[in-house]
Amino acid sequence: MGMLVGRGGFYCAGVMFLNEALLELRGVIFADSTGRVDAGAFKKTKLTFETKNQLSDIMFYDRTDIVKKGSIEGLKKMADYFCDDILVTGLGVGDRPIGILMACKDNYTKSDSEALLLYGNICSLSIEFSRTVKQLELTTADLASLRKTAMNSENLVRMGRLSATVAHELKNPLVAIGGFAKRMEQTAVNPQTKNYIKIVQSEVHRLERIVGDILIYSRKIEIDLKDFKLRKLVEEIMEMSAGCLSFGMVKLQLDIDEQLTVHADRDKLKQVIINLVSNSIQEMTEGGDMKIDASQGDRHVTISVSDTGGGIPSDKREKIFEPFYTLKKTGTGLGLPLCKKIMTAHGGDIVVGEADRGAVFSLILPKRG
Structure with a gap:
């Protein structure tokens, strides 16, 4: 309203919302550049639609038009608020009308209607x-x-x-x-x-x-298992994240054997690692070190992402994998739970531990067969 009155060239404006059950418009907010009108009292104003009129046409047919105050009975009672010729446009949500916006100035032009x-x-x-x-x-x-x-x-x-x-x-x-x-x-x-x-x-x-x-x-996680080189996948992620790493002053160390092959859903595993890398960058607000490494045993391949972002309190380490739980000021609390769900669908797991100066997330993938 502040934009409309003053900068918009109008000296007063008001919004009225529709009560569909009563077919009644009620004052919600009023702005007046002259300061002569009690804007608070506008909330007590009402307009009842007893018959079809110009205001109802503007609202229900999404129009913008000039309405003469004397042409509609209810508007006559609002003489203290509006001029004789009021510019009115309809308000709506989707296809449903919800009210009207009214404004006054001395002379109207086509651009005023558009505004x-x-x-x-x-x-x-x-x-x-x-x-x-x-x-x-x-x-x-x-x-x-x-x-x-x-x-x-x-x-x-x-x-x-x-x-x-x-x-x-x-x-x-x-x-x-x-x-x-x-x-x-x-x-x-x-x-x-x-x-x-x-x-x-x-x-x-x-x-x-x-x-x-x-x-x-x-949704249920569908897994498409294939064999692929892990280092190549991580290098793709690093290339995608290069700008964020540079901007965040994060130094990355990669320690994965070029010949190491994993049996997993490539896109899903990529999604998990991207999430962990993104979280680590966000945690290191003043820069730091990140390391991604991998090792293999007889039955599992373990992929670790560690950082120097301060770590996660021990009493919070299980909770961070619960839906809608987050330690961030902003976030859905679904990133890590989704990672957990993806790793579980692989028959593996994701766990969090403590690194030297931060946290380490480990992805445990079962080997083929």
């Missing part, structure tokens, strides 16, 4: 985004609660199903928000508006990654 439509789109996008984030927060809390009581396989199955259901529920609105934000980015002119859109896009990408992790974790 109000853009601000209305941003407002709708923000509402949808907030609801999605809130749903995700509530779901994460439910899953965390369920995890605490998951003492048997039945509850673990319930948790997996709940995770998958929630992820699917969130996926569609996130795709819609992302597409909507991309379209808005193409038409936005104001630099501040562009910046807001980029923030929304960044958060959408973050939530999409979370949803993706939940969906991947909830």
Whole structure:
């Protein structure tokens, strides 16, 4: 609203939300550059749709138009807030109308209508985004609660199903928000508006990654076992991570025999090692040393990733493999559990121990046969 009133050229603006059950619009927020109006009192204003009118057409048919205050009975009661000719645009989430955005200035041009439509789109996008984030927060809390009581396989199955259901529920609105934000980015002119859109896009990408992790974790892991040279796989990962290693001032030491062959799902094992390398880089905030080595015994090949990032407290080492548990300030808490699930599907394991100045994660792969 601050962008619309002042910078947007309008001297006042207000948002009203629709109560579908009562067919009633209620004041939510009001901004006035003159300071003569009690913005708090706007929340007590109501507009009831007794018959079809211009406001209902704007809202239900997603239009932007000028409405004369005297043409609609309810607007006459709002003389203290708005001018005689009010520019109005509809607000919606998906295909569902949720309210209107109203604004006033002395003279309107075509660009004013386009600007109000853009601000209305941003407002709708923000509402949808907030609801999605809130749903995700509530779901994460439910899953965390369920995890605490998951003492048997039945509850673990319930948790997996709940995770998958929630992820699917969130996926569609996130795709819609992302597409909507991309379209808005193409038409936005104001630099501040562009910046807001980029923030929304960044958060959408973050939530999409979370949803993706939940969906991947909830599925059964299918393993395609093949023989391949381990060192070549790790060198590919190092090439992909070269920029992050350099930027993070992390020095890498690789100690894997070129002839060492493992029997595993190449893509899945690559995913696990990438996750461990990424975690190690993030832990070494001021730079450090990382080592990847491998050894083989009679029945297993052990791949180790160690760092100098401070290590993991002994009482947390088992918990980090539990779903939705994380020691990071940001993260889904599904990265290491997914690694555990992949290694278990191989008939192997992943364990964490203490290195000289940090942590060491060991991947245990059974040999062929």
